[in-house]
Amino acid sequence: xxxxxxxxxxxxxxxxxxxxxxxxxxxxxxxxxxxxxxxxxxxxxxxxxxxxxxxxxxxxxxxxxxxxxxxxxxxxxxxxxxxxxxxxxxxxxxxxxxxxxxxxxxxxxxxxxxxxxxxxxxxxxxxxxxxxxxxxxxxxxxxxxxxxxxxxxxxxxxxxxxxxxxxxxxxxxxxxxxxxxxxxxxxxxxxxxxxxxxxxxxxxxxxxxxxxxxxxxxxxxxxxxxxxxxxxxxxxxxxxxxxxxxxxxxxxxxxxxxxxxxxxxxxxxxxxxxxxxxxxxxxxxxxxxxxxxxxxxxxxxxxxxxxxxxxxxxxxxxxxxxxxxxxxxxxxxxxxxxxxxxxxxxxxxxxxxxxxxxxxxxxxxxxxxxxxxxxxxxxxxxxxxxxxxxxxxxxxxxxxxxxxxxxxxxxxxxxxxxxxxxxxxxxxxxxxxxxxxxxxxxxxxxxxxxxxxxxxxxxxxxxxxxxxxxxxxxxxxxxxxxxxxxxxxxxxxxxxxxxxxxxxxxxxxxxxxxxxxxxxxxxxxxxxxxxxxxxxxxxxxxxxxxxxxxxxxxxxxxxxxxxxxxxxxxxxxxxxxxxxxxxxxxxxxxxxxxxxxxxxxxxxxxxxxxxxxxxxxxxxxxxxxxxxxxxxxxxxxxxxxxxxxxxxxxxxxxxxxxxxxxxxxxxxxxxxxxxxxxxxxxxxxxxxxxxxx
Numbered sequence: 001x002x003x004x005x006x007x008x009x010x011x012x013x014x015x016x017x018x019x020x021x022x023x024x025x026x027x028x029x030x031x032x033x034x035x036x037x038x039x040x041x042x043x044x045x046x047x048x049x050x051x052x053x054x055x056x057x058x059x060x061x062x063x064x065x066x067x068x069x070x071x072x073x074x075x076x077x078x079x080x081x082x083x084x085x086x087x088x089x090x091x092x093x094x095x096x097x098x099x100x101x102x103x104x105x106x107x108x109x110x111x112x113x114x115x116x117x118x119x120x121x122x123x124x125x126x127x128x129x130x131x132x133x134x135x136x137x138x139x140x141x142x143x144x145x146x147x148x149x150x151x152x153x154x155x156x157x158x159x160x161x162x163x164x165x166x167x168x169x170x171x172x173x174x175x176x177x178x179x180x181x182x183x184x185x186x187x188x189x190x191x192x193x194x195x196x197x198x199x200x201x202x203x204x205x206x207x208x209x210x211x212x213x214x215x216x217x218x219x220x221x222x223x224x225x226x227x228x229x230x231x232x233x234x235x236x237x238x239x240x241x242x243x244x245x246x247x248x249x250x251x252x253x254x255x256x257x258x259x260x261x262x263x264x265x266x267x268x269x270x271x272x273x274x275x276x277x278x279x280x281x282x283x284x285x286x287x288x289x290x291x292x293x294x295x296x297x298x299x300x301x302x303x304x305x306x307x308x309x310x311x312x313x314x315x316x317x318x319x320x321x322x323x324x325x326x327x328x329x330x331x332x333x334x335x336x337x338x339x340x341x342x343x344x345x346x347x348x349x350x351x352x353x354x355x356x357x358x359x360x361x362x363x364x365x366x367x368x369x370x371x372x373x374x375x376x377x378x379x380x381x382x383x384x385x386x387x388x389x390x391x392x393x394x395x396x397x398x399x400x401x402x403x404x405x406x407x408x409x410x411x412x413x414x415x416x417x418x419x420x421x422x423x424x425x426x427x428x429x430x431x432x433x434x435x436x437x438x439x440x441x442x443x444x445x446x447x448x449x450x451x452x453x454x455x456x457x458x459x460x461x462x463x464x465x466x467x468x469x470x471x472x473x474x475x476x477x478x479x480x481x482x483x484x485x486x487x488x489x490x491x492x493x494x495x496x497x498x499x500x501x502x503x504x505x506x507x508x509x510x511x512x513x514x515x516x517x518x519x520x521x522x523x524x525x526x527x528x529x530x531x532x533x534x535x536x537x538x539x540x541x542x543x544x545x546x547x548x549x550x551x552x553x554x555x556x557x558x559x560x561x562x563x564x565x566x567x568x569x570x571x572x573x574x575x576x577x578x579x580x581x582x583x584x585x586x587x588x589x590x591x592x593x594x595x596x597x598x599x600x601x602x603x604x605x606x607x608x609x610x611x612x613x614x615x616x617x618x619x620x621x622x623x624x625x626x627x628x629x630x631x632x633x634x635x636x637x638x639x640x641x642x643x644x645x646x647x648x649x650x651x652x653x654x655x656x657x658x659x660x661x662x663x664x665x666x667x668x669x670x671x672x673x674x675x676x677x678x679x680x681x682x683x684x685x686x687x688x689x690x691x692x693x
Contacts, residue, residue, distance in 0.1 A: 063100075071115050157172060201341060205341040238274050246286070257295075300320050337449075345485065346401040353379045355420050357377065357379045357405070359409055361378040364376075448476060455467055536583050553684050600628070602635055609635055631677045646682055
């Protein structure tokens with residue numbers, strides 16, 4: 001191994017102004033309102049990166065150089081300063097501020113280890129880095145973590161021209177034993193949300209939006225509305241007014257509002273219009289009433305609960321005490337989290353894109369009757385964009401996601417721009433917090449608290465529709481899983497890969513396949529296996545009902561032969577295969593290649609198929625439903641359901657032909673021609689094959 005030559009004489013050095021302590025963010029774009037003169041300097045032991053964190057949802061980050069030994073602290077500062085504001089070496093790209101903070105952890109690891117080896121990095125040799133690799137093997141269990149640690153150490157070689165204190169003198173990748181020889185896997189490793197978790201979670205999220213939100217929003221408006229300015233009763237009128245109010249509570253049997261068993265003077269003052277001081281002089285009256293009707297946790301509003309679950313109010317009252325599980329502070333957060341669940345899953349937007357959703361970013365398009373038919377969500381996209389502040393982007397969403405945005409706009413005060421700004425119900429909430437919106441980590445924590453609340457609610461009310469565990473453990477939910485899971489569902493639909501590439505703003509189909517899951521990772525094989533299993537169950541049901549003997553169409557006889565043979569293999573010693581594993585194995589070995597559809601049942605024969613050209617790969621020997629030509633293909637068989645679907649199509653054509661005013665001649669001719677073709681298919685005579693086009 002030959003050491004690399006020293007940097008050229010013209011290599012970058014710290015600015016001449018280093019003696020006067022330069023600002024480390026002088027080359028960074030700062031947030032509006034931030035002044036460079038108020039940012040960190042090179043000599044500071046802790047650098048505040050918050051002024052250069054341009055995304056609203058990013059948490060405040062710092063670089064704490066006190067965690068690095070004195071001997072190597074200077075070189076760490078030089079590297080981080082170069083990445084933030086210095087010139088970028090050839091072949092490198094300036095990393096994002098958040099990326100620098102992430103890598104800083106690995107710089108700390110490497111420099112702490114190096115401090116026991118040499119006073120300068122340029123004194124390290126190949127044997128030292130071999131020892132560092134062995135150190136990583138002992139201290140880090142995950143191969144991905146070791147790879148990140150090695151990448152962090154290599155930065156002191158790649159950016160060596162920016163390190164006057166001396167970087168590495170050779171590329172670590174050429175060191176014997178450096179690396180583990182693991183192939184790079186481009187597959188997205190984010191887990192998909194299991195269906196048994198996603199189903200009830202989405203149902204409960206929609207319950208919050210459709211059924212519970214009205215009560216929560218009513219309580220929220222009451223909480224935000226100051227008491228009406230009314231003339232306080234005179235000192236002599238207080239006893240009478242208090243007595244009348246207490247008598248009404250006693251007569252109706254309603255407990256007095258309080259906290260931990262004690263009547264709340266604040267709540268009583270608000271209800272009676274008297275001052276707390278005046279009421280305290282008549283505490284004996286309050287205690288007598290409390291002894292009769294008791295004390296209950298103070299509700300935010302006296303309005304009755306309107307939301308229903310199984311015909312009963314979903315909650316007794318929304319409480320004022322933030323420590324209560326049914327408090328406004330808790331339920332409002334849960335409502336905000338439920339809206340996030342619906343938006344994250346139905347829109348496919350990333351967490352950063354959802355967090356930059358602002359008031360007024362929903363567009364609803366309506367037809368001439370005023371009926372909504374399209375909903376659009378506008379926000380900012382950051383992935384693969386040159387502008388660190390993001391670029392405007394639009395997502396087409398469904399009505400449930402649009403309803404979530406409408407609820408979020410009502411949940412935030414009119415003066416709040418970003419819809420995922422932390423809510424102000426909790427004591428100690430700071431309107432001037434460093435992060436204007438919820439961070440990704442905060443959202444992950446709250447999503448799992450939503451699951452905990454749902455399961456606790458189901459347990460308290462003896463319900464069975466909670467979120468079940470997965471492999472005997474609660475499922476840990478993260479915001480990244482929603483986009484990944486939606487990609488899975490999209491890709492499973494006919495033409496889904498193309499639709500996913502468009503919906504996910506990917507530049508090519510292969511990128512979306514890599515996101516949803518590649519064939520190498522088993523994604524496509526898993527999809528095909530599930531589809532085959534569902535098709536096998538459908539075919540076994542049809543065989544048991546002898547529906548395969550009632551098929552019509554050009555390929556009816558071939559379908560009956562295949563299904564008869566498939567049914568014979570599916571029976572074992574007189575019993576039919578009902579086990580999922582055995583059926584999956586049967587489909588893999590003896591797939592009859594019969595594909596039920598809405599209009600036709602495809603009895604696939606590659607040599608006769610009009611929907612595709614010759615293909616060579618076995619995984620591609622499948623019918624192309626998007627290019628199906630059912631009126632002319634010889635692979636078509638018809639079930640009774642298919643025939644009924646075609647008959648409905650004929651009825652629609654008849655209604656259009658009979659409509660007034662008359663259709664244009666060309667359109668009428670085309671409709672009549674299509675009707676004749678459908679009729680010929682339904683009256684198929686095997687001796688007279690249809691013409692192919």
